[in-house]
Amino acid sequence: MALSRGSKGFLFVLFVVVGALVGAWLAFASGDAPADGPAEGEEIVVDVPEGLAASQVAELLEERGVIGSATSFRLAARFDDRASRLRPGTYELAAGMSSDEILEILSTAPEGAEVFRVTIPEGLTVDETLRRLADAGPHSVEDYQRALSAVALPQWVPVDDLPEEAVDFEGLLFPDTYDFRVNDDPQQIIAALVSQTETMLDDITPPEGYDRYDVLTVASLIERETRVVEEQPVVASVIYNRLARPMRLQIDATVQYARGEHTNRVLFEDLAIQSLWNTYETDGLPPTPISNAGRSAISAAADPDQTDFLFYVVADLETGEHAFATTNSEHNANVAEYRRLVDEAEAAADG
Known part of the structure; x- marks a missing residue:
């Protein structure tokens, strides 16, 4: 007997609903370890920030290698009221955990925990x-x-x-x-x-010839050299341009790191400090980062501006903005202007 158009529509909707429920159950009941990620059962510490929705938590869990599919977790969470009670915090999870296990852990942190x-x-x-x-x-x-x-x-x-x-x-x-x-x-x-x-x-792709640790090291130099976010990609370009020459980086922040303290000015005698981190004395990048770099500095190190600049010096003592140069003579003129600004500021302070 032929089905009426209305009956066909009803069955289509029924199949969709049943399919969704079956998919949710499979995601709910079984583990979903990523094929190329951590071994199943391997402990993974995950920090869940405050204010994340279940869909965002799913992405985080997939990124950290706890689950293989954020979509599967989202599907399970859609039919589970625990998804509305996910709590921020640091959790010890394991690769291949089921959505049921994860939802239970993330939703049952002690109420009012200190x-x-x-x-x-x-x-x-x-x-x-x-x-x-x-x-x-x-x-x-x-x-x-x-x-x-x-x-x-x-x-x-x-x-x-x-x-x-x-x-x-x-x-x-x-x-x-x-x-x-x-x-x-x-x-x-x-x-x-x-x-x-x-x-x-x-989330980043290192420039050709560099790895993630190099990017982190370059980012740490950028972080210490400029507080102006907009010019971080330009500072990054100077670093990579000098490395390509090759020229010593001669970055003041590495001298401060080698000296063990941060000050507003680096003295001439500091430039001769014998340290693998002093880029006035050694070639290439320092052996480790010199600080913790934030998102913008890491992004700049991974995706620098394309420039010919080889030098920079502070151009505004209040904002910390820099003047950039491609030649030594241009840089010397910028340095002379910087020294004039410093002399004026010191004279005004003595006032």
Whole structure:
């Protein structure tokens, strides 16, 4: 017997609904580990920021390698009221967890759990970052230092090539605002900061001839050299142009790092400091980043402007903007103008 047009429409809708329910159940009940990601069952620490919707959490879980398909998780969450109760925090998950297990963990954090908020600014060293964490929460600097030895470095960090005096995690503790539970242990907290750096680098493609660690190192130089976001890609171009020549980078921020303190001015005698990080004395990039770089600096290091500039110097003492030059004579003129501005400012201060 032939079906009426209305009956056919009803069956089509029924098949769609049943198909969606079956898909949701499969995503709900089974694990979904990525084929080319972490091994099933491998522990993965995930920091879930406040205010993320279930769909955004799905993307985060896929990026971190907990699940293989954000779509499957979103489908399961659509039919589960726990998806509206997902809580921010740092969680220990595992590759291949089912959507049911993940939803249970993310939705049942203790109601009213005591948390502490910490803001890590851009441009800090590891030591400065640990002090920020200690000042904001229940753990000491020593607790975090011990945690550093327990957290695994990302596989793309060239551990075997780092000098003995290097700070392994320099540049890896991502600057951001975090909410942690007071009962999160220091290792979880450090792992969350490193995880954010990995997530940021997963979204970039290094320039030809460079790897992710190089990009992070260049970004750290940019972060310390300029506070003007709009000119960060230009500073990046200067760094890559000098590396291509090759010319020594001669970046003042590396001298400050080698000296162990940041000041407004670098003295002439500082330029001769014997250190692998002093780019006045050594060729190429320093062996590690010199600070933690933020999103804009990392983006600039991955996608620099295309320029012929080889030099820059501060042109505005208030804003920190720079004057850029392609020739030594142009740069010398810019330096002379900078010195005039400094002399005027010092005279006004003595006033």
